[in-house]
Amino acid sequence: MTHAFEHLEDHHRYWERRGPYLVPSFSIVDITVEERVQCYRAWGCLCGLQILWRLTGPLPVSPFLLLALIGGLEALALPLDLLATLDSDVAERMLPW
Numbered sequence: 001m002t003h004a005f006e007h008l009e010d011h012h013r014y015w016e017r018r019g020p021y022l023v024p025s026f027s028i029v030d031i032t033v034e035e036r037v038q039c040y041r042a043w044g045c046l047c048g049l050q051i052l053w054r055l056t057g058p059l060p061v062s063p064f065l066l067l068a069l070i071g072g073l074e075a076l077a078l079p080l081d082l083l084a085t086l087d088s089d090v091a092e093r094m095l096p097w
Contacts, residue, residue, distance in 0.1 A: 014039050019089040021062035044069065064090070 014036070016025035024040060047066060050058035057063050063086050067075050084091035 011039075014043075017060075018062065019087060020060065021064075021087070022060045023062045023065055063087070 012025070013028045013031060014025055015022045016027070026036075043061075047058045047061055047069075050056070051066075057066055064076065078086075080091055080094070083094060
């Protein structure tokens, strides 16, 4: 399973790098919505298995993506110090907000 996450970035049609993490990419327009949903659903299952099996998040998938998927958008209202611990680049960009 760890091997699958190591090669996640090779699927550049579905993922893009943001700082140290990978997030879903929606910039490729030649992929149907159904294909996108199938891909993200499969990776979501792998992420869930990784969390249950190893009790850790599956790097390099963004912890914020996982947090939003598990806890909804309300879960993303994090204190700035916790945000900085998870991703200092995002915390710096969010500082004015």
